[in-house]
Amino acid sequence: MGRGSGIGGVIIAVWLIIGVIAAGQRGYFNSDEANCAKAGTIIVTIIAGPLNYVGVNPKINCTIPQPSK
Template sequence: MRIGPVLLLVWLIIGAIAGSQRHYYDSSTANCAKAGTITVTVLAGPLNYVGVNPKISCKTPQPSS
């Protein structure tokens, strides 16, 4: 078995734990900013524990009236 896939899995699990510790999964409201923040937190993995705190903000286009 190769080490790469195992390291990737561990990396993503650590990121998911960091998101849980920041209570990102508690709210029932979902929007693109929250989904983006959760995604980049999971992808940042162990970097969350050395000071990285990724946040995403997005603006959806408003319908023209």
């Protein structure tokens, strides 16, 4: 492995750290409510990372089927 793989790892780590900061600034970690939409939004925000600072605002909507009665 050459130097490029180390630099790539650092870039990915910094990208994800910026994503966590963006999710924190949006208040996604403050809520006690846990559901798939909330988790999906947090994950997409972290992955989108720096794109959040240029106006990308990812939101995930999902519905879980209710058990039959």
